[in-house]
Amino acid sequence: MSDNHAVPVKDILADPTHPAHAGVVFLAEKVSRGEVSLCACIGPVYGEPYCACEMRRRGLPPSDEHVKALEESTAKLKSLVASGALSSEPGNTTQPEIDVADVVKSHQIRFVQLPKMDIDAVVLATMRHLRAIGSKQQPRGIYVASRASIPERAARWKHLRDVEGWHIVSTWIDEAGDGETDDFSDLWLRIVDEIRGAERLILYVEADDFPLKGALIEVGIALAAGVKVFVVAPGVAIEARSRRPIGSWMDHPLVTLAPSMEAALEGAARRSRSDEEKAALLHRVFDKIDALPADDFTRKLATYKDGAVTKALVEMHEMSATVAATGKDND
Known part of the structure; x- marks a missing residue:
């Protein structure tokens, strides 16, 4: 050679x-x-x-x-x-x-x-x-977990990041749909790194999204790392005791059921201009x-x-x- x-x-x-x-x-x-x-x-x-x-x-x-x-x-x-x-x-x-x-x-x-x-x-x-x-040195950010197979979801999270300025650290949103990664090993290493370094994880789920798959793993990573979790579930009827269809893990002290994305984002970090430029x-x-x-x-x-x-x-x-x-x- x-x-x-x-x-x-x-x-x-x-x-x-x-x-x-x-x-x-x-x-x-x-x-x-x-x-x-x-x-x-x-x-x-x-x-x-x-x-x-x-x-x-x-x-x-x-x-x-x-x-x-x-x-x-x-x-x-x-x-x-x-x-x-x-x-x-x-x-x-x-x-x-x-x-x-x-x-x-x-x-x-x-x-x-x-x-x-x-x-x-x-x-x-x-x-x-x-x-x-x-x-x-950037402030700890927001990891958003949701169905990756729905392009509109990724587009919404990119809008929150790129237009509204929220410090969203989920890189999968840039690879959803046609740009989907062909290296899932690298993707999941990044996911673990991003969640553990985040200030909060927001799980967004709608009624047609069940059963949850990768999003449940992401929530588990967050809870294991002590990262607080907000669940936003518009239109989902959640049973009082079992917390189905989401799961009993919703009663974990780090988990909060938020009525909207706006509520889940309250108090979260925004990207400063200097951070963005750097x-x-x-x-x-x-x-x-x-x-x-x-x-x-x-x-x-x-x-x-x-x-x-x-x-x-x-x-x-x-x-x-x-x-x-x-x-x-x-x-």
């Missing part, structure tokens, strides 16, 4: 003769024992057991150490490039771009490679990681790379002669640092 061509980890695990086999096995064992963050990203973590987005996913409070990690990550990655720890050897067609075992052992960098992912996917996952860190700038930086076709993405990586993935990560860190410092991207 060429310097910038990644071998999927599942293939390395299945091939004992591959030069990275021992390292990947080593890493897989650390993941299975829970010694490495289950988040699919690369990132230096100082004095913390998990990276910032795994902390969010587990419902743990943000840490000042993660701010330090973001500030120091560029310097750390550059030092790894200089030492050769993350560089591939030019002309060597069997040398992996990243020796995961050495990285984990020598530099204490949490690096998780899920079997279905290749190196390019790790870069994209890392961009999502940086995006999560960069936007963590988030938009950061998203634009990463969306430029997210939007690249596969061939263009490969060519972008190929512009780096050595340690292509690492240097791409360094570039991403530098871009995020620029946005954080100046509020401007490089357009």
Whole structure:
């Protein structure tokens, strides 16, 4: 393979003769024992057991150490490039771009490679990681759960977010209908992250929506994370004792039956203009790379002669640092 061509980890695990086999096995064992963050990203973590987005996913409070990690990550990655720890050897067609075992052992960098992912996917996952860190200062938002198969619902929630300015954090509303995601694993990781980071969840359900499916899982995630839940059920006759057809979980102390969306939104966060602009700038930086076709993405990586993935990560860190410092991207 060429310097910038990644071998999927599942293939390395299945091939004992591959030069990275021992390292990947080593890493897989650390993941299975829970010694490495289950988040699919690369990132230096100082004095913390998990990276910032795994902390969010587990419902743990943000840490000042993660701010330090973001500030120091560029310097750390550059030092790894200089030492050769993350560089591939030019002309060597069997040398992996990243020796995961050495990285984990020598530099204490949490690096998780899920079997279905290749190196390019790790870069994209890392961009999502940086995006999560960069936007963590926003106020806790609103997660809206409802039937995803009804386009009018998603359009209504987008109107509340984009026109009325409510701080709705549910990203599924941008993928409902024709734009539906083809990666439900990624979708549900995002859902868990968004709910746990929310200030409230609003379940909107009408009489024709039963039986509920994914929305019940979303409510369960919220209650397990201590997130308050508002139920808006226009036209639904709810039995006094059993709470059917919704369920007896409505009597949980975190759950409130609201007469309308307006009532459920009372006291919730709105997006400030500065938050919107800051988030938009950061998203634009990463969306430029997210939007690249596969061939263009490969060519972008190929512009780096050595340690292509690492240097791409360094570039991403530098871009995020620029946005954080100046509020401007490089357009």
